[in-house]
Amino acid sequence: MGEVGLSTLIGLKAAVLFSAFLLARNSGVAPISPILLHASLVSFLVAVASHPSINLPLLLGKRADGSFPIWSAALFAPYLAFIRLFVVLRRMRSGEPAYTQVSEGLYVGAWPSSTSHLPPGDPAVVDCTCELPRTAATSQNAYLCVATWDTRAPLPAEIASAVRWARRQRAQSKPVFVHCAFGHGRSVCVMCALLVALGRAEDWKAAEKMIKERRPFIRMNSLHRRRLEQWSKHLVSPR
Incomplete structure (x- = not known):
């Protein structure tokens, strides 16, 4: 990915999740609507904070000891879980x-x-x-x-x-x-x-x-x- 690659990718993910939220809400699938809305808003925040003109890695709250505070693990759970899964799956496929x-x-x-x-x-x-x-x-x-x-x-x-x-x-x-x-x-x-x-x-x-x-x-x-x-x-x- 290029310099804006991460922002673009996560921004597209935010758009897809928000579209899914609208679809779920209009279809009457109430239980998953808040989950989709939360995930889309988190992705939007990450897309903005990771843009080269902003570049704010502190958004995720990672501490100097490498841990994440409870508030970050809860608030950014959709993004953090997605990244960990993506890294594990890509590593399995790459063989590097x-x-x-x-x-x-x-x-x-x-x-x-x-x-x-x-x-x-x-x-x-x-x-x-x-x-x-x-x-x-x-x-x-x-x-x-x-x-x-x-x-x-x-x-x-x-x-x-x-x-x-x-x-x-x-x-x-x-x-x-x-x-x-x-x-x-x-x-x-x-x-x-x-x-x-x-x-x-x-x-x-x-x-x-x-x-x-x-x-x-x-x-x-x-x-x-x-x-x-x-x-x-x-x-x-x-x-």
């Missing part, structure tokens, strides 16, 4: 590895819903999702949440913060696992910066090429690349 080692001690990949999806060595985890919870699989791992919408990119300052944290973990000889939903965009953006900061790649473009050679289905969009360019110019720290 849950994670890929891109350099010594550095891994990039998908949301680790079980311990089998985690790289070896008790890795420190950088979670780049705002829509997926931290699971029991990573409850004992060092953890950093960089909440970001799908198809969006962390801000340059967030990239810099994630890189500093990951470098401290590597200084303690801990492997680092950066993940998003599928290990294709948000996580790759952060990993590119980390590879540069650790001296494993000359620049983010070389880092992207390095990752793609090992994980062929990555696909950063123009926003990811723009954020990396901004990070490179203003926030990259000396090696």
Whole structure:
């Protein structure tokens, strides 16, 4: 999906759900009408908040420890449940590895819903999702949440913060696992910066090429690349 892909997709979902609500109401199927209305309004909120001009991942309320407060789990239940189901089903169909080692001690990949999806060595985890919870699989791992919408990119300052944290973990000889939903965009953006900061790649473009050679289905969009360019110019720290 492109920069507005998520907003468009969820906006269409909101329209379909609202149409279903109207149909159910006019057909006299009262019990499901409020459910459809709630789901359509939630999708509309997500479509607006995830638009590039707004970009408000805090809407979902994901905490720094990777959990969702009760109010968020209840209010956004239709969207959060849909996303989890979509991620699980897509992973089953893709056959892509849950994670890929891109350099010594550095891994990039998908949301680790079980311990089998985690790289070896008790890795420190950088979670780049705002829509997926931290699971029991990573409850004992060092953890950093960089909440970001799908198809969006962390801000340059967030990239810099994630890189500093990951470098401290590597200084303690801990492997680092950066993940998003599928290990294709948000996580790759952060990993590119980390590879540069650790001296494993000359620049983010070389880092992207390095990752793609090992994980062929990555696909950063123009926003990811723009954020990396901004990070490179203003926030990259000396090696």
